[in-house]
Amino acid sequence: MSSTSLSTGRSWRPSLPRRHVPVLATLALLLVMYGIGVSQYRAFSNIQVVFNVFIDNGFVLVVAVGMTFVILTGGIDLSVGSVVAMTAMVSASLLRDGLPAALVLVIALLIGPTLGFLMGCAIHFFEIQPFIVTLAGMFFARGMCTFISDSSISITDGFWTSMSQQRIGDPAGNFVSISVLIAFAVVLIAAYVLAYTRFGRNVYAVGGNAQSALLMGLPVARTRIAVYTISGLCSAIGGILLSFYTLSGAPLIAVGMELDVIAAVVIGGTVLTGGSGYVFGTVLGVLVLGVIQTLITFDGSLNSWWTKIVIGGLLFAFILLQRLIGIRFK
Amino acid sequence: MTAVADRLRPLTGHRLFWPALVLVVMLAANTVYRPGFLAVEVKNGHLYGTPIDILRLSAPLILVALGMTLVIATGGIDLSVGSLCAISGAIACLHISGAADQNSPATVATALALAFGAALVLGAWNGILVAVIGIQPIIATLILMVAGRGIAQLVTEGQIITINSGPYRAIGLGHFLTLPLAILIALAAALLVAAFTRRTALGLIVESVGGNAEASRLAGIRSRRIVFLVYVISAVCAALAGFMVTANVSSADGNAAGLWIELDAILAVVIGGTSLAGGRFSLGGTVLGALIIQTLTTTVYAMNISPQTSLLFKAVVVIAVCLVQAPAFRARLRRRRGTEPGPAAPQREKEQVPA
């Protein structure tokens, strides 16, 4: 019996590629969660609810994509929430000062990557832990927000307003915002970069084992600095989307967003130590958090503390199931 | 100049030298700004002054950071400590506020026991999620970070529970031998943890698990137990910190108590020289790190830096602290100043090294 059972041993690998199991499990669980929503609350089945999840999380998605790059290399970027706020704040204040929209966009989109680049350099060349560098970056960006203004600034610029209020939708009245399209574009580009470019593969290699990557002759320095720059860029884009979304810059917006984003990335199956994960997983992670939030709002009977407890509980249930499915398929 | 540098080598080579230097520089800067900064006087039979405040206020952070150090040494992270502070403080204050005699030591003891019990349960919960179920630590503890705030507010029903209990208050504000009790408790805890890890083999085993989990498993280490244990220790430390935070203001605020302390604690651990990747840890470094953070906060107030710019100030200081500490940065500086031969001038060197 032994030898026969073993002759098939070489192909014992399940036909489903094992590395896709976590993402597929997450997708399945997400659908289950959506199903629960639909069965419990009638208006939940409305397609606009799904669209709203995207509209409301478009900027989170973009930031999470940037974070995925960083986490894939085994790093972490705590500055994202503050950079988002800073970008929105800078845009709002420049627009208030009457600068043309195009110029403001360029400036706003430059600040984030520049900060990211500097942080990347500090992390790589001075070998300081990413946590601490990006925490300083977080302080800095948030400090810039309150430095610019300690109260929120409205945006009345025509371009911003039209980006904000443009609805792209079907005759039935369902719609998405332009931000959602931008977010999708970012996701697709990022997925392509990670899967099909040399740089993308280097990101995985550095996350797998930076020392080995170095000895394999890969540009570790460039890759490391680049991911923080990309994260900065994504945060900047996220900041612009947020300023479309709220048509304002507020010093305290997006506080604690970094944790949500990291959570989304990790829930999406990316391992915090780096080297494995997909952008698509990150999309799912963001959706999971978005749907949980939607479920809570639809329920509408929870008081403030039960809200938190239920969010934690749903998160727990989700992660537990995800983990158990993962183990089963191993 | 090199001679001096050489004589100082054993000192500068010490792990704790750079964090300690940073602390000293910060205190010195404050003293320059306000000469009275370091002044300590005796008031009502105990010491009074800014340094004492710093010590007292850093006590909860030291406690949380101690537990965090062990967690981080195993390669994990514990985001739930802030919520645990709030929960334990809330439970203790709730019990005391409901008691007939708030000043009775028995009441306070029961309150502490209840809160400790809760912390143990919640720490075990974290431990099970990480060690048994195998969820990534950051997510596993995020669950309790979110839900824990809710639990704390559930306990306080969203209100601030004010108490009036002398013995409980002493945890945060009492004095012993003219020194604040809080810092003594924190130091005792630090010594206890140090003894617990360095007098036993726990420290070695924690470092081994964090340094190479698979190798540790094959060496026969029960890494699950160890990982479980560190989360419980972290929770207990957080609970103790929670008592201090609430006793300090004689009230439990489910929302604000221990808010963002997890970030400060992680920062303290990292400044203290423990790597977030796990492995070697330094309790002394952590204590110094916590003192640095509290000094920084106090500096902002003492120098009356406007709240609008205080975060910028903090950013600059944190980055400076990291740079001074980073050996790579110092090496670069030295190379630039030319005290160390660079690869640029190898020939000349060769002549100095006769075969």
Next chain:
Amino acid sequence: MTGNRPVLTMTGISKTFPGVRALHDVDFRLFPGEVHALMGENGAGKSTLIKVLTGVYGTDAGVITLDGEQVSFSGPMQAAAAGVSTVYQEVNLCTNLSVAENVFIGREPRRLGAVRWGEMRRRARDLLARLDLDLDVTAPLGTYSLAVQQMVAIARAIDVQARVLILDEPTSSLDAGEVAQLFRIMRQLRDEGIAILFVTHFLDQVYGIADRITVLRNGTLVGEYRTEELPQFSLVEKMIGQELDVLERLDEQQKRATVDADDEAPLVDAAELGRRGAVAPFSLRIHAGEVVGLAGLLGSGRTEVARLIFGADRADHGQVRLDGGRAPVRNPIQAIGQGVGFCSENRRAEGIVPELTVRENMMLALQAARGWLRPIPRRRQDELVRRYVEALSIRPANPELPVRNLSGGNQQKVLLARWLITEPRLLILDEPTRGIDVGAKAEIQKLVVQLSDGGMAVLFISAELEEVLRLSHRVAVMRDREMVAQLDNDDTLDADRVMRTIASGTPREEVTR
């Protein structure tokens, strides 16, 4: 080859690590179209010289020229760009990436900037076929054994159009067939005019392929010799720095008589032990004082057998018992508790804890067995550590150094010491002599003999068949993840017969016991 100019010269290279002088005024030349062996004991500075050359480390002093021009690489990337292709000691690949990617990352075939996955896989398959490997190139590298990973690393290096190829102990866990394959390719490359720098501790490999030899001792240059002008024994003398009759002693070693223990109860009794996808169920008994060797080709499942017996992997078939009676072994903790030690072949991933010191690494298993509440007194630690640092000649002999700063061979010795300290009843050694120099290897072999004479059972795995035959009382032969035979190591058994068994698969009847 002597007529032309060297493609690479290193002159007056010095490199000091805090507290350790790794290289001192070393010169080295490499000519096109030669295979040049770099020899030396563990910690002599071979790997450091290579890392200095490729810019992983900066030098303290010295000049490197490539094609007559002075160079100073900032890192492997630049070195590779200049035509220096390197396989470093230990496998330095990314286990999370697929096999194909590990071969090609950094120079993936692309169209319009996009990686062509299909093309890459095809080329990886072709390249690996040249090395006689048939792997699923889409599988993560980590699913393969260390030896396979080593082959992949070699494949990566030889694919490059390089002028200089550096191989730092590439053969340390390869079996004879694989080595022959590698040598064939090395000769081919040499004939194309490529200069090859080759590090190994196998003397016969050196004499099999090298044209010239440079010997390092203690970080200093001993000399550069033509292979044919340097007899084996004087090479060893030059490496060790004193006259030694190790080699002779080794050759003289007698065949080991079979332990006469048929009637005795076995110490280890693995009954129909197996794991789907890893090894077919096998039965193996080991008696106290017996050395059982495991022979087989790369990937034949030797490591898997060892891991199952140790409980490192969960068996889904059968069980192992020690001493008959007690509960079966299910995990490493139980195994260690019952007196089993397991020295893994993959010392970097499964062996050392790099941050910890030599002392701490050595004490780990013993401490784990005692539990964390009962620390080993420092005096006892120091004593044990001193004993094994001496016995295994670990260098530098400073037990407070982080183990990651030790050379590869010395790390291996530290691991060995870790298990010897626990005084196990069964010691499983998976490639214990991997990357260990001749002198130390002889010491370790002697140790195995001593220990088994003293009553310890040993399961000995090595890619070097001679070594297995020299030490074992009995040889279990693995083929295709199946234990096909267990042969008594009597006068009739020789390498040839084992190879034949491996190749043909002896019918089950012939299996002894």
Next chain:
Amino acid sequence: ACGNSDTGGDSGDGNDKIVLGFSQVGAESGWRTANTTSIKEAAAEAGIELKFDDAQQKQENQIKAIRNFIQQKVDVIAFSPVVESGWDTVLKEAKDAKIPVILTDRAVDSADKSLYKTFLGSDFVKEGRLAGEWLVEQKKAAPGPVNIVELQGTTGSAPANDRKKGFAEAIATNPNLKIVASQSGDFTRAGGKQVMEQFLKANPKIDVLFAHNDDMGLGALEAISAAGKTPGKDITIITVDAVKDGMQALADGKFNFIAECSPLLGPQLMELAKKVKAGEEVPARIETEETTFTQEQAKEALPNRKY
């Protein structure tokens, strides 16, 4: 958690029970919790079905909640904006869905006033001004300079900005009144205490403390006592809010003056909700009935203080 399911979906027509979607800032203080409680109780009393959402101090969450209320087709949406700006887009969606919006507690600075029906709440600037005016009145006879320290709320938050502004405006009338130090105590007791400790050490002579809420003031009390000074005597303490603990301190003579900021706007909100639902005209701005307390007034008011 997912118990009472479908009820919210099909309101509006046929069903005469009004459905009110309310998005609260969070539960960051006792004041806020009292606010929430008041609204919940009032809704139950008025027979209005309340869909409650807690935004946990995040504007993003509030926008999400409003979008979801629109999806659920509630009859009226009410919310306490986390920040003043950034509501136009989502409010426009509500308007398009013909759902009236009521702002509570904080205003929004939208140019398009048609986006919401009315604002119900307090005027933070006025609170600061009341506090300042009281102080000016008290110190008008002061011979020399009066040193004031200020404990601000969370940097960047509306109440902090407005109370600071109102207070500064009011005391500008008397050049003797000078703010010597101003720091953020994050609206918490611990923050107030920690900052006050440093104020006391850095400034030898502090005459007045103005805290942006009671909690920070209560925290500061401890620091003042520890420094060997008597709160309410050596240092005049002015705060805002008038929660129960604050009133107690005022009655005990530790505080000197509180400008009230009442959280109890539930009944008024329900009334408004009914009116806008019925299509009645309502005033564009309704301020909650608020007062100020001196020590004597506090002693009277304390016994029937609910929160």
